[in-house]
Amino acid sequence: MEESVRGLWTEARELINPLGADSDSGGIERLESPPSPLQFLRDFVSPNKPVIISSVATRHWPAISRSLWSDDSYLRRALSGRSVSVHLTPDGRADALVSSPSKDGLCFASAFVQSMDFAEALRLIETTGEDSSPVVAYAQQQDDCLRGEYAAVAGDVDAHIPWATEAIGFLPEAVNLWIGNARSHTSYHKDHYENLYAVITGEKHFLLLPPTEVHRLYVRDYPAARYIASSKENGGELKLKLELEEPETMVPWCSVDPYPASDEALSEQISSFPLYFNGRKPFQCTVRAGEILYLPSMWFHHVTQSPDDNGRTIAVNYWYDMQFDLKYAYYNFLQSINLKCLSAVASTQGHDRHSAKQDCKSSEP
């Protein structure tokens, strides 16, 4: 079985990009001009293949062409008096695995979400970019926030990506705005959406793994936890405390951290997750201001960012409903296969074959 799964990894990589992830472009194709709807559907959405489209696609967006979103005074004026949702964490890692507050092992930590005046959010994002800050702020809310909290500036970008809308056949389900600093990053996960990810200022750095490689990320169940704000001490500085959800709630999440904080942590990652660290590199790309990444549904992605001169990265992503087709059924099938299964049965002795068989039941991570 392991051999079959490895064969799938290799074949899928070759079909996605014969050059491989190690090529100069990190394995992601780039288009110099926006594709036609048919080309986008045929060459990228249908084969589930990422692509970066050059800034020609967005040069008519006022947010970019008139540099509106690089201009603090414009943003403050346009969003004056608006409340926005800011995600607060101690280290920029929300929706990520961290040490559990009350037992051994890891938990899945959600940010503390605070609604605040936009000017205050902008100030926090700037000041919490310093490594010394005990909190990191990330203005985001994956609830169509561009058309909600940020409606006042929504006209500065296109309401949808016209060639994607025509290809996919309907308007985006959600359009989200993201304003963060260099410390925020997003751990490996996948979404059930076709994602058009446009960077407005700064840069986003993506690691991408195709859905065929789900086993390399060791998706396991972790107890859910969330940061809560403890009383402000020492002149009002916010302090965050992690609490497990009660009653206990389990969240399936990718175990791999591609950029562990220390050499020791890296060693532990390598020995725990050899399929990731000893295998082929993920596809890797940087999306610059004005560019759009098509991030296909079901692809695992890890995201970090580099700020603009104002210390910020701003992006807008368009989520289109995905089509649930044969690829999706195949993915669920692949995911249901426990890779340890055959080797466990093969290595077991007669006396404990029963327990090995238990391990071999289909898992649904």
Next chain:
Amino acid sequence: MEESVRGLWTEARELINPLGADSDSGGIERLESPPSPLQFLRDFVSPNKPVIISSVATRHWPAISRSLWSDDSYLRRALSGRSVSVHLTPDGRADALVSSPSKDGLCFASAFVQSMDFAEALRLIETTGEDSSPVVAYAQQQDDCLRGEYAAVAGDVDAHIPWATEAIGFLPEAVNLWIGNARSHTSYHKDHYENLYAVITGEKHFLLLPPTEVHRLYVRDYPAARYIASSKENGGELKLKLELEEPETMVPWCSVDPYPASDEALSEQISSFPLYFNGRKPFQCTVRAGEILYLPSMWFHHVTQSPDDNGRTIAVNYWYDMQFDLKYAYYNFLQSINLKCLSAVASTQGHDRHSAKQDCKSSEP
């Protein structure tokens, strides 16, 4: 593993057609007018989903609108003096499994292919439609024959299917003509092409199984054989004899015969291939004169036909190169899984575990 594969079968069926194969339409969607290229690509090619398009799509084809291909005198005149390839078998089953001529078991039998004057081919197709005829003739050649042997009548149909060509992005690789009688049928197989199958006269009856159900067809290796013409006896009647290829050549082929000739053969089929006969029905549809079936790449299909008033069924199929994408990699992975594997290991006792492990190696049927 079996449970996972069964889960895949169920989920893929639900995604292809929530109504299922047992619905009135046999599970195949019908369109009253030709789709736009985008619709065809998005709703059918990309999700790998069959569809029948009404005769509106072909009403401008002279072969149909002027009934040219139902007219013997027209066909004879237009193709006068042309040689065409005729496939001859004892029973209408070419590229099918039949009893091996020299050992136990089955072999994969190819037709005896004879080049003859078109008028003679037409006569043979008519006369060999009788059950008493010891030979069945089928004029066909899957080598782009409409634009080759039948070039003189190629203008009676469209050279390609315009909305399919625009969707797929290039012209068909091959366009084939098929002229047969009620006795010819085609055993379960799949093609690495997107297939647009237009019936001109008579009807074609398809059984269709999605690629996810490959294990239900018990693809196994069979020795290749071919019919050869033995000396004409008794006043010139053709006699066919089956010979195994030398040196032995193995052909992987679907073992299931959905319409066995006798009750005894049916019982044997049911006990040998329970996953097919005890499982969900295949999708089932009839394509009538003027209609086009989109038969997606990699779908298994079995074809029989009903003749027109002249005793013939005539069809033209357009083969477009398929896109080798994630679906294809997933298919190869699925096919590499030996379904007997886990149950064999689970049921084995300590002393013969080694041989069970041997069985569990990935198979490539």
